[in-house]
Amino acid sequence: MENKNQSVGIVRTEFYTIDEKIQFECGVNFGPITVAYETYGQLNETKDNAILIVHALTGDAHAAGYHSESDKKPGWWDTMIGPDKAFDTNKYYVICSNILGGCSGTTGPSSINPETNEPYGTSFPVFTIEDTVKVQKKLIDFLGVKGIYTVAGGSMGGMQAMQFVISFPSMVKSAVLIATTSRLSPQAIAFNAVGRNSIISDPNWNNGNYYNKENKPDRGLSNARMIGHITYLCEEAMYNKFGRRLQNKNHYDFNFDIDFQVESYLQHQGQIFVDRFDANSYLYITKAVDYFDLEEKYGSLQNAFKNSNAKYLIISFDSDWLFPSSQSKEIVNTLMQLGKDVSYCEIKSPCGHDAFLLEYDVQSKIIKSFLNEHIEGNYYE
């Protein structure tokens, strides 16, 4: 474990079950839903110092700290959440929950349907980003939070953050939107489609009924993950990370085994992914991301944001071609046209879309400054 002063320390994932059913966008009334969540820091007396962290495609509720003394790996955004970090747990009450339809504690296709005592599989209703936000709101209410100081997320997390501000404008004071978009590009939909196709065409997928079977659609899911990982990097990142270097050999093997380091990396990422992720969850969540289109949903982007009075910070990365800066700028321009309070920074990074998890140094500086409204000192002596 790192220096405890910089970490939220040992944390535990908690669970909350929403008893009433929730009306999904597809028309289905669905419930009960259990939400896995973690919180760090203390809720203040006025109950308005909450920061809602929303995770990306395959994230979970464990955003910071460690689950045990022997735990080697901290939460997925531990670099950003903790005492004196960007999301300062000395000042704020930080909440992160696993997304609806996920497979890390929140109800999803791998959960048991109480009516049949079988896993939902593909009988789970297709949900949208708006539906996932409705679930987040139920959790927030349950925790007694009255005001969200900021809602923050990268990639799909940014979509949820935007949707949260739009759905509950009076509750949110500010939003931090990182490497995200107001509508998924056809290119990104295409990659998701290939990923889903890879799962569906794995014979072990068996129309989504594989939970009680010996063989799971691991091949399909790991291929989907490999495709995903290509889109999270960029050409420069691949040159930096692997170049054309060979994996544990000096010569080509002249067969179809792994020759290159990049092949080995992707295969490894695919293999470790199947141990922690559910193939059906991957299908459902990527679908929710594909459907996300604020322009379409609200008639225009201006219309989507018009009722919010939140202060916005938007961050993009110059090497991110999956959620390119141009898409962030579109959101920035709309918010400027509406006269909203908005700041935007395009961070130079060789890391591609993954940068939002890796470039924590400069990102922390930016977010910390943005969140720290009451500035000390005099700048024009």
Next chain:
Amino acid sequence: MNSHYANSKGLHLNYSIIKNIIEENSRVLDLGCGNGYLLKLLKDTKQIKGNGIEISQNEVIECLEKGLSVIQGDIDDGLKQFSDKSYDYVILNQTLQSTYNPDFVLEEMLRVGKKCIVSFPNFAYWRIRFNFFISGTMPKSKVLPFEWFNTPNIHLLTVKDFFEFAKAHNINIINCIYTTKATVRKGIQYSLFSNFFAEEAIFVISRN
């Protein structure tokens, strides 16, 4: 804004002149706002509602640290995100001469701002003329410290040039303030005198 300039005395004179021009509670857009010094000054002394645009990532961070709203962007791309006359003032302080398309930038400023404030070093300042006359090399001064090959000031101009430009482009000059290190002069008519003795000029312009 050119960073070398940030600590010079001339800039502080500039700041206080601009501060005196702007009315309280105005909506202000500062193009090339640098580290946000001027915006912060205006926010604290004139209670303005302000936004900045700045190209450099580090300067953007410094603005955020001051609690300012700032957009990272290139003003040479235009101001298409801003609607017509959506600001009381659009400021371009010591940046005009380093834009790629000064005419386009000025047109965009006049579209977005009810009034615009433009300041630039006057290339016809007598010391610069003298310097060029004697040395035969590209003139340098405290305000223009660069070599010909590394200067960001690619569109240097004179007070006379600006008057001629304003006339040709139907730009209304509301006020003009000339400064040298110690003195401030005002006047909206072009004069040979000001073109010769002004080290820097601050124009308040508009288009009806």
